[in-house]
Amino acid sequence: MNATEPPGPPPLRNPLGYTVQLGLDRPIRLDCGIEMGPVTVAYQTYGTLNADRSNAILICHALTGDHYVADPHPITGKPGWWSELVGPGRVFDTDRYFLVCSNVLGGCMGTTGPKDVNPATGKPWALSFPGITIGDMVQVQARLLDYLGIDQVFCVVGGSMGGMLTLEWAATFPERVFAAIPIATAARHSAQNIAFNEVGRQAIAADPDWCGGDYMAQGKMPHRGLAVARMAAHITYLSEPALHRKFGRNLQGREGFSYGFDADFQVESYLRHQGSTFVERFDANSYFYITRAMDYFDLAAENGGVLANAFVGTKTRFCVISFTSDWLFPTSESRAVVHALNAVAANVSFVEIQSDKGHDAFLLDEPVLHATLTGFLDGAAEHRGLPRRVVQSEVTKP
C-alpha cells in the first residue's frame, strides 16, 4: 500500500507481460476462510507510470478474457480484446496513462488457478482449488498494485465481470480509486445469469473426459463439454437482431436441408466454431471457478442488503455504461447502480448506448462508447491534475 515500500523482487518478464509471486510473507485470506499464498499473478502493462504514480488505469477483464488487452493472444494469435482502445492518442492513451491488466485469480492464463500445481500435493489443484469470489480477485489485484507501488489508481474500468470487479474495487477500496467505469454489468448476478452459468457447468460436467474435474491427472480434456458451454454462453453475448443480421436463416455451404444433424445453418456452424476455438485457450475448471465467483457476487448483500451502503462517502467519480440490446446485463441493472450512487450523492455519469450488438457491444467498435470513455477520462484527468490530451494538430512534427 505504501509507495515508498521496497517493491520486492523484480517480476519475471515473459514474452508478453510479466509474472510475479505475491503473498509470499502475508498470505491472502479468501472469503471462504482459506489462506492462500504465494499466488502467482500474470499481468501486462502499457504506457509509463508517471513520477507521482497517479496515472495508472486498472483494466479488468471479463469471464473468459485475460491480460492480453492489446497484444496478439499467445495461443490464438488474435488481436487483444481491447486493442482498438489502447495506444498513443487512443481512448486509453498510452502517452498519458499507465495501463495495468492482470489475469484474475482462478484464471488459466498465468495467474494461479485450478490447472496449476498445488505445492502442497504436487498435483494440479483441480476441484481442490478453494472457492473464490469477485472480492478475492480484487484482493489479489490490490496486492499487485501494492507491489507496483501504486497507492491510488486514476481509474478502474471493465466490462461484464470486469465491471463487477470495478464495482467491487470502488466499494472495497474507495480511497484507492479516483474514477471507476463499470460497463455492461450489474451489482449482483441475476437468477437468469446464474441459470445460464449452471447450464455451462453442467455441459462440462456431462463430458466423461471431465473426470469429475480430475482430467489433468488423467491426461484428458473435456473439450466437448467446454465447447457446448461456450456455445450456450455465446448466444447470451449477442442479441437476436445481431444474430439475424449476421446469419439470418442462411444455410452453410449447401443448397437445401440435409435432413440430418450436420450444421445446416450458418449460425450453427458459427457456434460450433466458437466452441472449438475456445477450448484451445480456456481451462474447463477455471470456467467452473470463475462463473461461480460471478454467481456469488451481490454487492448489496455484502452491505446489509442496501446497495447504496456499498458507496457511502465515496469520492470516486463514476461513469456507468450500458447498451440497449444487452439482455444479459440489461440497462435496469446499471440503473440500479446509478440509483444507489445517487442515494449517496456520488459523482456519477450514466449513459445507455444505443446498439443492437448485445452484451458484446463493449468489446466491439462502438463510436459512442469510445467518445463517452474519452470524454469521461478527459474530465476526470482534469480533476486529477493529469496532463491534457494532445490534440493531433498541436503536435509539431520534427
Add this chain to the structure above:
Amino acid sequence: MMMSISNGNLRVDLKLIADMVASGSRVLDVGCGDGSLLAWLGKNKGVDGRGIELSMAGVTAAVAHGLSVIQGDADTDLKDYPTGAFDYVILSQTLQATYAPKTVLNNMLRIGRKAIVSFPNFGHWRVRWDLLTKGRMPVTDTLAYDWYETPNIHFCTILDFQTLCADLGVRVDRAVALDRDGQVLDGLGSRLATNFFADQGLFLLSRGD
C-alpha cells in the same frame, strides 16, 4: 476538450438562471440537455454540477464533454437523491412535461436548498386569444406542438404555479417574467398583468421552513 460547449454564448434564459446561482455551489440540472448550462457554471462559477437528461444524444454529448450527467428524468430519478444534497436544483422548461409536477417540485426542494424553475405561461394573452377566437389548442413559439404530439401534459399559468407554491409552503425568493426570447419583461406591475403578458415564468424558490 471539456469546455468547448461553454465557449459559445449561453442562451438568454439559461444566462438568467446562471445569474441566480452562487459561485462554488452544488447544482443539479434536471433536463440539462447537452450540459451547456452546467459547463458554463463549472467554468465561470466554479460550480460542482450534476445533470439528468432524458435524451441519449444529450447525455452522451454531455458526458463526452467531461460533465457528470445521468440518463433519467425528473419523475423517476429525483427520489433517490438524499435530502440536502445540492444547493440548487434547476428545472428549465420541463415542469409542464412531468407526470407529477407537485411531487417533482417537492423533491427538488427536498434535495436542494433552493430550486430554480422556468416554464411556459399558459396564461399568456396569445394563448387565451387563440382559444377564445379560434377555439383551438394554441400553438405558439413557446408552445410549438400540436395537442396530439406535445410532450407537455401539465400546463399551468404563472398564477397557478404561484398558488401551488403557496399550497406547498414554498417561498418565492424571486419571480421573473420573460418574453418569448427569454428576455426579462420589466414593469408589468400586478400579478394579473404578469400572468397576461409573460411568455415564460422564472422562479427562484426555497423551502418555507
